[in-house]
Amino acid sequence: MCLTLLYFHTECVSAEKLGSDKFTKSSLKILLDENVYTEIEIFSPLSKPRGIVVVVPGTGGLSDMYFGEEIAKKNYSPDSKGGLTEKLIGSGYTAVFYNQRGYSTLSKCITGDSLYLRSASFVSRCVDPEIRKTVTFSKITADTEKIFKALNQVVETQGVPQLVLAFSEGIYHVNSLIENKEIDPVGVVAVGGPLESISYVMKFQLGFEFYLNLIEKAFLHCDSDVLNVNQIINCSDSSAYTGIQNSLITAMGGQTISKKDLPARQEFFKKFVHDAFDKYLKISETEYVNGSFLQFVLPKNWSAAYYTEAFSSKKSSVERLRKFPHKVIYMFGSLDHLVPIHSDGICVLDGLVASRTCQIEVVAGVGHGLEDKSMLPTNEALNKIIAALNSVNK
Incomplete structure (x- = not known):
């Protein structure tokens, strides 16, 4: 046939x-x-x-x-x-x-x-x-x-x-x-x-928005000034998610994060996204x-x-x-x-x-x-x- x-x-x-x-x-x-x-x-x-x-x-x-x-x-x-x-x-x-x-x-x-x-x-x-x-x-x-x-x-x-x-x-x-x-x-x-x-989703992913939102949610629900990965997952009710630990650690900047350091991490990723967009909007097609x-x-x-x-x-x-x-x-x-x-x-x-x-x-x-x-x-x-x-x- x-x-x-x-x-x-x-x-x-x-x-x-x-x-x-x-x-x-x-x-x-x-x-x-x-x-x-x-x-x-x-x-x-x-x-x-x-x-x-x-x-x-x-x-x-x-x-x-x-x-x-x-x-x-x-x-x-x-x-x-x-x-x-x-x-x-x-x-x-x-x-x-x-x-x-x-x-x-x-x-x-x-x-x-x-x-x-x-x-x-x-x-x-x-x-x-x-x-x-x-x-x-x-x-x-x-x-x-x-x-x-x-x-x-x-x-x-x-x-x-x-x-x-x-x-x-x-x-x-x-x-x-x-x-x-x-x-x-x-x-x-x-x-x-x-x-x-697609540009919005690129910003969402490159800016680690999902993970930063989890960290913010965890601090709202847990009475602690410093949280580790497992505490963030538990306090943000995120235990059902699969394979998020490594990216969460990247968003945190280490194994733990303090409440006072969260704004700095959020600003870091905003700048990272801005720099990435700036780079690729100017990069050579070759x-x-x-x-x-x-x-x-x-x-x-x-x-x-x-x-x-x-x-x-x-x-x-x-x-x-x-x-x-x-x-x-x-x-x-x-x-x-x-x-x-x-x-x-x-x-x-x-x-x-x-x-x-x-x-x-x-x-x-x-x-x-x-x-x-x-x-x-x-x-x-x-x-x-x-x-x-x-x-x-x-």
């Missing part, structure tokens, strides 16, 4: 049946720029799908939002993607996954039978630093558009409703394309996708920024222009969606400490309403990607994603 294409520069790579009693898997190679490709993986149920769900990756840029945890499993399956693939197919959807430019298809480049060997193979075999060092925010948006338009040219998917499932930063690229009428999905679900502008994956460095993983563009972007998701006529659901984990979260209800930011068809849903007890302490999504969270997709697929 090979996918039938119309009027688009694509290449049919493969179309193989996997788990033939459940679904078929096809691959499609998409030209993004001269000699720069990405590969789309398409998982289809054996019966006619109720919709095509395009899974748009977040800042990490990988088709598997839970990759770091998946490769720690004894029996790693690159098609699992935190259980999302099976859940989508089992609910009657065709699932579409892809990596950003500069990353190879994970099922073809990951080797080894341990977390260390698999993560080492990712860095050495899956990443092309010469492509990654050219990645900017606007290029990711343009690539996202090309992927949606390529899917529109696949005969087998024509006439089937196209939905978006965007993780984290992915919602910015989707909303920009929606605002400019480059894509028109029948509905959108965002997981951990902020309502605020420079690049390294990334990291577990204990490994990813050299040249973004163009410095990625940050220049992100820091310059002031338009919120709410503003971009005001004229979108279809339904949108923003899903936040109640334990998300990477982006500001909002209460259940209509999408409102600073008094501005996105549209009456935009809703917020908070999922209790999970984090940024709706993961629990295992760092993988719970079955309940996956079911809520499916319920949200069903709701917007009308």
Whole structure:
């Protein structure tokens, strides 16, 4: 079997049946720029799908939002993607996954039978630093558009409703394309996708605002002039959060912090954010920024222009969606400490309403990607994603 294409520069790579009693898997190679490709993986149920769900990756840029945890499993399956693939197919959807430019298809480049060997193979075999060092925010948006338009040219998917499932930063690229009428999905679900502008979220993260707020809350609730990490977590009622200790220590400036020193830490991070924005708004586009994956460095993983563009972007998701006529659901984990979260209800930011068809849903007890302490999504969270997709697929 090979996918039938119309009027688009694509290449049919493969179309193989996997788990033939459940679904078929096809691959499609998409030209993004001269000699720069990405590969789309398409998982289809054996019966006619109720919709095509395009899974748009977040800042990490990988088709598997839970990759770091998946490769720690004894029996790693690159098609699992935190259980999302099976859940989508089992609910009657065709699932579409892809990596950003500069990353190879994970099922073809990951080797080894341990977390260390698999993560080492990712860095050495899956990443092309010469492509990654050219990645900017606007290029990711343009690539996202090309992927949606390529899917529109696949005969087998024509006439089937196209939905978006965007993780984290992915919602910015989707909303920009929606605002400019480059894509028109029948509905959108965002997981951990902020309502605020990307520049606001950068300030939130670089300024350690979540952690400074925890410290301030802890001093309000505990009668002490000096607190350590565990006391801050307990006094701020934050014991349910996972993996916040190291960042909290960074915010504190050490193992303990006094009440009188908190204002100085707050000012320190305000200056840090100001200096970072000042640097990247002036930096040369030929420079690049390294990334990291577990204990490994990813050299040249973004163009410095990625940050220049992100820091310059002031338009919120709410503003971009005001004229979108279809339904949108923003899903936040109640334990998300990477982006500001909002209460259940209509999408409102600073008094501005996105549209009456935009809703917020908070999922209790999970984090940024709706993961629990295992760092993988719970079955309940996956079911809520499916319920949200069903709701917007009308």
